[in-house]
Amino acid sequence: MAQPRExxxxxxxxxxxCGRISGSxxxxxxxxxxxxxxxxxxxxxxxxxxxxxxxxxAAALPxxxxxxxxxxxxxCADSMARQDIPASLAEDWLIVSEYLTNATSAILERLAAxxxxxxxxxxxxxxxxxxxxxxxxxxxLAALTTRGGALRLEQAALAVKGHVSGGSPGALxxxxxxxxxxxxxxxxxxxxxxDLGYSQRTMYxxxxxxxxxxxxxxxVQGIRKxxxxxxxx
Numbered sequence: 001m002a003q004p005r006e007x008x009x010x011x012x013x014x015x016x017x018c019g020r021i022s023g024s025x026x027x028x029x030x031x032x033x034x035x036x037x038x039x040x041x042x043x044x045x046x047x048x049x050x051x052x053x054x055x056x057x058a059a060a061l062p063x064x065x066x067x068x069x070x071x072x073x074x075x076c077a078d079s080m081a082r083q084d085i086p087a088s089l090a091e092d093w094l095i096v097s098e099y100l101t102n103a104t105s106a107i108l109e110r111l112a113a114x115x116x117x118x119x120x121x122x123x124x125x126x127x128x129x130x131x132x133x134x135x136x137x138x139x140x141l142a143a144l145t146t147r148g149g150a151l152r153l154e155q156a157a158l159a160v161k162g163h164v165s166g167g168s169p170g171a172l173x174x175x176x177x178x179x180x181x182x183x184x185x186x187x188x189x190x191x192x193x194x195d196l197g198y199s200q201r202t203m204y205x206x207x208x209x210x211x212x213x214x215x216x217x218x219x220v221q222g223i224r225k226x227x228x229x230x231x232x233x
Contacts, residue, residue, distance in 0.1 A: 009079040011164040017076045018161035020069075021099055024138070025154035026217070031142035032150070039144040044153050045099035050106040052144050058110055060136045070107040077101040089163055092156035092215075099153065151217045159215035176210050177231070183207070184223050184232050 025044070032038060041049040058066065077100035085093050142150070182192055193203040207219070216222045226232050 009083055009164070010075070013072060014076045014079070014164045015161050017072055017100060018096060018157040018164075021096065022154045022157035022161065024136075024141070025150045025157065027136075027138040028142045028145065028150040029147050029154065029217070031139045032147035036139050036142040038146045039142070041145040042149050043095075044141075044145040044149045045095050045102065045156075047102045047105070049145060050102040053141055054103075054106040054110050056137055056140045056144075057107075063111065063114065066107050066111060070104050070111070073100040073107075074104040077104060085163070089159060092159040095153060095156035096160045099157075151221070154217045155215060155221065158212055158217070162212070162215055176213060179206060179210055180214075180222070180226055181232060183210075183219060184226065 028044070041052070043049065044053070061069075077097055080093065080097045080100070083093075179192075179196070182195070187195070189203055189207075190200060192198075193200045196203070196206075198206065211217060211219075211222050214222050214225055216225055223232075
């Protein structure tokens with residue numbers, strides 16, 4: 001009998017990495033929405049994209065921070081390669097794995113060409129949290145790739161994050177199901193908010209939570225996935 005595959009996957013670390021990926025991808029897609037022209041890389045998880053993008057990140061982030069990111073991403077990429085996953089998650093898993101692998105390689109190659117930074121005095125070095133530092137020029141990253149590619153990357157990262165966090169995209173509670181069906185009916189956001197007794201701000205938060213639960217990025221993708229999975233029947 002085959003022995004179970006031993007795993008060194010740390011769900012918390014992979015969830016953190018996926019949060020960073022989805023946050024960056026969303027910021028890139030928003031830059032496109034506000035008028036930044038799309039760039040040549042259709043898939044912002046490839047080595048070619050990372051080769052061009054690393055300069056944008058390196059110009060904004062301290063070397064110590066870059067090393068922390070490389071350590072996190074490298075560990076997650078290695079552990080993802082040893083996991084057995086559902087077939088339905090295979091494409092998302094591959095996209096995230098490629099992003100982590102290629103980002104790690106790009107960071108380490110750039111760091112190898114730089115002198116060591118001066119020791120940090122008077123406090124802790126920068127740490128990693130769930131959000132990309134505001135100094136990163138996402139407009140420049142957006143100019144390297146397409147909005148569709150950024151949204152696909154965000155979707156993949158959210159799906160993997162949901163899987164390792166114990167969630168399951170598409171598993172909605174009663175309130176989310178009610179909201180999903182109302183959105184699918186074509187109602188305007190203002191009308192939905194009034195019908196449900198929400199402020200518009202709360203309405204947008206509820207929708208964002210709904211799309212995260214489904215593992216998608218927006219209304220169009222959410223309705224399409226819900227229809228495919230029979231959630232609107």
